[in-house]
Amino acid sequence: MTTVTERDVQTLRDALGPLRDREQIAERLLESSAKHSFDPDTELDWDMAIEDGKWFWPPELVSLYDTPLWRKMSEEQRMDLARHEAASLASLGIWFEIILMQLLVRHIYDKPVTSNHVRYALTEIADECRHSMMFGRMIQWGRAPNYPVPRVYHNLARVLKTVSTTPGSFAATLLGEEILDWMQRLTFPDERVQTLVRGVTRIHVVEEARHVRYAREELRRQMVTAPRWEREFTRLSCGEAARVFSVCFVNPQVYENVGLDRREAVAQVKASGHRTEVMQTGAKRLTDFLDDIGVLNGVGRRLWKSSGLLA
Numbered sequence: 001m002t003t004v005t006e007r008d009v010q011t012l013r014d015a016l017g018p019l020r021d022r023e024q025i026a027e028r029l030l031e032s033s034a035k036h037s038f039d040p041d042t043e044l045d046w047d048m049a050i051e052d053g054k055w056f057w058p059p060e061l062v063s064l065y066d067t068p069l070w071r072k073m074s075e076e077q078r079m080d081l082a083r084h085e086a087a088s089l090a091s092l093g094i095w096f097e098i099i100l101m102q103l104l105v106r107h108i109y110d111k112p113v114t115s116n117h118v119r120y121a122l123t124e125i126a127d128e129c130r131h132s133m134m135f136g137r138m139i140q141w142g143r144a145p146n147y148p149v150p151r152v153y154h155n156l157a158r159v160l161k162t163v164s165t166t167p168g169s170f171a172a173t174l175l176g177e178e179i180l181d182w183m184q185r186l187t188f189p190d191e192r193v194q195t196l197v198r199g200v201t202r203i204h205v206v207e208e209a210r211h212v213r214y215a216r217e218e219l220r221r222q223m224v225t226a227p228r229w230e231r232e233f234t235r236l237s238c239g240e241a242a243r244v245f246s247v248c249f250v251n252p253q254v255y256e257n258v259g260l261d262r263r264e265a266v267a268q269v270k271a272s273g274h275r276t277e278v279m280q281t282g283a284k285r286l287t288d289f290l291d292d293i294g295v296l297n298g299v300g301r302r303l304w305k306s307s308g309l310l311a
């Protein structure tokens with residue numbers, strides 16, 4: 001009797017090529033989607049009132065936390081800032097998701113429509129549709145405004161989502177998903193936080209885990225199979241995306257809306273050691289992965305460093 005070694009399995013896998021792997025992963029993600037998907041409209045109690053004394057975002061994750069300005073603010077003003085920052089992050093999330101939906105639609109345009117890979121992409125688009133509606137509802141529920149990104153980046157993304165390459169698209173996807181996901185993993189179990197916000201972040205974390213897996217597997221594959229120019233371009237565009245991401249992360253209008261001086265607040269966030277640590281810790285899982293598959297080389301790495309997300 002012959003035994004199949006790990007090496008034989010690898011040889012077989014190599015012979016079948018990355019596409020089979022792609023189908024198997026998509027199949028598992030489809031199974032998980034069938035079991036763990038939520039309809040936020042019915043799952044969450046949107047009629048509930050805002051709870052007194054509860055935060056909209058964990059204070060340690062609020063941009064000004066532990067700065068001289070923060071120490072001068074009243075507890076009420078701090079909580080108000082958390083409410084506006086939660087709305088700003090939700091607005092950023094919707095922006096990302098709308099971009100991602102277009103990237104996914106472009107990704108599957110030329111692929112076999114009956115494949116698991118395409119079916120899963122369509123499932124993910126449906127997830128993102130529900131998420132964007134959920135985030136929009138959460139902003140309104142908290143009686144906060146919508147916080148769009150600056151016009152120039154809004155337009156830059158218009159170009160990017162239309163022309164970006166496959167690996168570039170998945171690298172940008174991970175950037176949009178992983179750091180916010182890290183924050184949400186700290187938010188949903190936090191009893192100091194509004195019940196509705198905890199519900200929103202819990203749904204998002206559960207469904208987002210699949211998206212991260214899909215994007216990681218595809219990017220890993222692409223960084224092996226894509227032509228050299230495309231891999232080089234991915235390093236550059238991903239670094240630039242990281243820079244834009246860190247600029248857009250919190251809309252500075254939030255400071256004005258809680259009665260603070262915008263310029264002073266922005267300067268203090270920039271100088272805050274705590275904030276740098278939060279952002280770099282949040283990005284660590286992603287930067288380790290990108291480093292591992294060769295996205296963080298050369299100019300790309302320098303851009304990541306200038307974004308402040310990489311130590």
Ligand SMILES: [Fe+2]
Nearest residue numbers: 097128131208
């Ligand atoms: Fe999402």
Ligand SMILES: [Fe+2]
Nearest residue numbers: 128177208211
């Ligand atoms: Fe997602």
